[in-house]
Amino acid sequence: MKEKTQQNLVKFISFLSRRKSLFTLLGGYEWWLKKKWPSPDLAQTSYLLTIHSIRELYQRKKPVVWTSLFFPSEFIWAGSMVPFYPEIASGLVAALRWSDFPLRSSFQKWVSADLCSYHRLSLGMSLLKLFPRPDFLIATNTICQGTVGFFQTLAQLWRVPFYLIDVPFADFSASEKYISYQLESLAQNLSQEWGIRFRWEQVFSCSNQTRAVIKDIENLRKQKTIILAPPTKNLDYLPYYYQFMGTRASLSFFTQLLAQLSLTEPSSCHRLLWLHLKPFYPNPVPEWLEKNNLGVAFEEFASLYPGELSSREPFSSLARKILYSWQLTVGRKRISHVLQLVQEFEVQGVVQFNQWGCRQSQGMNFPLRQALRKQEIPFLELDGDQIDQNHRSDEQWKTRIQALAEMLEGNR
Amino acid sequence: MITAGIDVGSQSTGVVIQKDGQILSFALCLTGIDPRKRAKESLKEALEKASLSPEKLDCRIATGYSRHQVEADRTVSEISAQAKGAAFLFPKARGLIDIGGQDTKVVLLSSGGKVVDFLMNDKCAAGTGRFLELMAQVLEISLTDFGKLVAQAQREVELSSTCAVFAQSELVGLIAQGKKKEDLSRAVCQAVVDQVANMVERIGLVPPVVFTGGVAKNQGVASLLEKRLGFSLLIPPEPQITAALGASLVL
Numbered sequence: 021m022k023e024k025t026q027q028n029l030v031k032f033i034s035f036l037s038r039r040k041s042l043f044t045l046l047g048g049y050e051w052w053l054k055k056k057w058p059s060p061d062l063a064q065t066s067y068l069l070t071i072h073s074i075r076e077l078y079q080r081k082k083p084v085v086w087t088s089l090f091f092p093s094e095f096i097w098a099g100s101m102v103p104f105y106p107e108i109a110s111g112l113v114a115a116l117r118w119s120d121f122p123l124r125s126s127f128q129k130w131v132s133a134d135l136c137s138y139h140r141l142s143l144g145m146s147l148l149k150l151f152p153r154p155d156f157l158i159a160t161n162t163i164c165q166g167t168v169g170f171f172q173t174l175a176q177l178w179r180v181p182f183y184l185i186d187v188p189f190a191d192f193s194a195s196e197k198y199i200s201y202q203l204e205s206l207a208q209n210l211s212q213e214w215g216i217r218f219r220w221e222q223v224f225s226c227s228n229q230t231r232a233v234i235k236d237i238e239n240l241r242k243q244k245t246i247i248l249a250p251p252t253k254n255l256d257y258l259p260y261y262y263q264f265m266g267t268r269a270s271l272s273f274f275t276q277l278l279a280q281l282s283l284t285e286p287s288s289c290h291r292l293l294w295l296h297l298k299p300f301y302p303n304p305v306p307e308w309l310e311k312n313n314l315g316v317a318f319e320e321f322a323s324l325y326p327g328e329l330s331s332r333e334p335f336s337s338l339a340r341k342i343l344y345s346w347q348l349t350v351g352r353k354r355i356s357h358v359l360q361l362v363q364e365f366e367v368q369g370v371v372q373f374n375q376w377g378c379r380q381s382q383g384m385n386f387p388l389r390q391a392l393r394k395q396e397i398p399f400l401e402l403d404g405d406q407i408d409q410n411h412r413s414d415e416q417w418k419t420r421i422q423a424l425a426e427m428l429e430g431n432r
Numbered sequence: 433m434i435t436a437g438i439d440v441g442s443q444s445t446g447v448v449i450q451k452d453g454q455i456l457s458f459a460l461c462l463t464g465i466d467p468r469k470r471a472k473e474s475l476k477e478a479l480e481k482a483s484l485s486p487e488k489l490d491c492r493i494a495t496g497y498s499r500h501q502v503e504a505d506r507t508v509s510e511i512s513a514q515a516k517g518a519a520f521l522f523p524k525a526r527g528l529i530d531i532g533g534q535d536t537k538v539v540l541l542s543s544g545g546k547v548v549d550f551l552m553n554d555k556c557a558a559g560t561g562r563f564l565e566l567m568a569q570v571l572e573i574s575l576t577d578f579g580k581l582v583a584q585a586q587r588e589v590e591l592s593s594t595c596a597v598f599a600q601s602e603l604v605g606l607i608a609q610g611k612k613k614e615d616l617s618r619a620v621c622q623a624v625v626d627q628v629a630n631m632v633e634r635i636g637l638v639p640p641v642v643f644t645g646g647v648a649k650n651q652g653v654a655s656l657l658e659k660r661l662g663f664s665l666l667i668p669p670e671p672q673i674t675a676a677l678g679a680s681l682v683l
């Protein structure tokens with residue numbers, strides 16, 4: 021599309037996105053879709069949920085809260101607010117092949133091209149006023165410290181308050197209390213300033229039920245012949261693991277996924293564990309994995325907090341859930357977690373997609389590689405960018421994937 | 433069984449015809465802009481050298497950057513092909529360094545010659561044969577001159593940038609300052625050696641290590657690399673056909 025046309029289109033969409041009443045019309049469309057699909061399949065469920073979310077986020081009848089991936093959505097749903105995860109939404113924008121324009125916008129406003137593209141893209145979408153306007157922001161400093169600076173910039177861009185939950189990186193016995201105290205203060209603050217009332221029971225019960233279904237999915241995936249296809253597809257379902265946890269949407273989605281997975285044909289491919297995320301723009305990596313007889317048995321980001329959320333002690337249980345993100349950030353914990361997954365899911369190789377500029381994924385590559393080598397598990401790194409296509413290198417990925425498959429074939 | 437390994441690299445195309453572990457013939461040429469055509473021509477040449485008709489071939493295995501573009505019965509990655517070729521020529525090898533036109537690979541081998549781990553440079557030209565070509569152009573020397581010039585170098589000169597574009601302009605500046613070609617040639621080779629040595633140390637290669645790819649013909653790089661690593665490298669008589677040889681042996 022010509023630059024000028026694109027700019028005008030963006031201005032028009034940005035103008036429309038601020039007309040709240042317009043989104044009320046989506047209600048009718050949603051109602052019609054539900055009539056048309058009385059028992060929707062997975063794709064239809066996703067589509068319905070997207071329409072519903074767009075309506076909720078842009079209609080702004082309830083407070084819209086932007087948050088970071090490891091802040092539990094249950095807190096937000098329990099306060100009858102609507103969560104928006106800019107990092108997840110960035111993946112969606114990339115999947116729609118539309119990341120170039122917002123990335124360019126952020127670059128034009130002096131955002132460094134070395135910064136993580138999830139953040140760059142979200143800043144671009146904010147500068148263009150295309151993402152839904154937040155009422156306030158809540159973030160944790162896990163799993164990456166970059167999130168703090170990112171949310172601080174967002175707070176300035178949108179001129180809204182920002183509440184940071186500080187997660188200590190050391191395993192102190194007081195850590196849980198420290199986070200729980202911060203959550204409680206935040207809830208009090210939101211009640212006083214925004215009149216928000218928290219009702220934990222229903223949201224927690226839904227989250228616990230969903231977690232039980234996800235556990236069943238995990239157990240199924242531990243079976244040697246069960247592979248969720250196409251490879252890396254499960255990472256497209258991250259919104260259900262994070263954004264919609266605590267809602268019926270996640271519960272019904274995973275219930276359907278479980279049913280679908282139980283019916284899959286047995287597979288004899290090599291089983292991989294996938295670390296970090298994947299390129300979200302259309303790309304041939306899943307196809308090459310499949311062609312080389314490689315399947316993804318499990319994804320690191322699908323590891324869920326194994327405990328229950330309790331409405332008797334809402335803040336402590338949420339604090340424990342937040343602390344579970346240590347599995348991704350604290351080197352010792354991450355490595356033993358990865359080794360445990362390798363064993364439980366009987367994987368033969370580990371793949372990590374090194375996101376450009378991301379310290380979380382790459383910071384501990386050396387000890388991780390050493391630990392895996394000790395167990396004779398090949399560790400493949402794919403370098404590139406999950407959002408910004410300018411850093412893709414298809415030929416290199418292709419060669420590395422084929423070489424991994426050949427290594428595994430040789431080890432059979 | 434008679435097989436052909438066809439390695440279609442970014443710079444050179446090599447073909448090896450092999451029968452039951454015996455090399456019958458090989459051909460080597462520049463890839464140019466039509467890899468498909470070059471692969472065909474090289475295969476024809478190698479078959480003629482071996483006095484074989486195409487029908488006698490049981491299998492054609494392609495490897496290299498353009499392996500999916502040429503006519504072949506199957507493909508194998510350059511990593512496995514290089515490893516196989518290196519282990520065939522040097523059965524005791526525990527490591528491999530391959531520096532080609534646009535990428536550098538470092539492979540850790542098991543005692544049986546299997547790939548245990550590998551590393552590839554990222555997508556930029558730093559530390560590859562292409563970098564050396566660009567610098568040779570600026571220095572107005574041929575690639576084969578590097579060995580002689582490096583041996584004659586006297587003064588320490590260091591290139592501060594590994595980026596091919598910046599290094600080119602830096603080199604122009606150093607020439608203008610009157611620095612000698614010999615010293616600059618060593619600086620150029622040293623820049624590549626430092627990059628590759630970092631990769632070698634990262635993956636933890638221990639000797640015996642095989643050095644392949646077109647850059648293994650660059651004696652300047654080879655000698656500086658041996659010095660930096662502290663052990664001598666095993667260089668095949670024709671280091672540009674190891675991948676083709678390995679491909680011919682994968683069945």
Ligand SMILES: Nc1ncnc2c1ncn2[C@@H]1O[C@H](COP(=O)(O)OP(=O)(O)O)[C@@H](O)[C@H]1O
Nearest residue numbers: 441442443444532533561562645646647649650
């Ligand atoms: N005779 C030579 N002397 C020194 N360097 C050479 C010679 N021939 C080729 N090279 C180097 O080898 C590189 C090409 O290596 P090659 O293994 O053929 O690449 P590819 O596998 O990508 O086709 C060139 O960029 C050049 O630097």
Ligand code: SF4
Nearest residue numbers: 136138164375378380
């Ligand atoms: S990809 Fe890495 S740097 Fe980017 S947001 Fe995620 S953890 Fe942070």
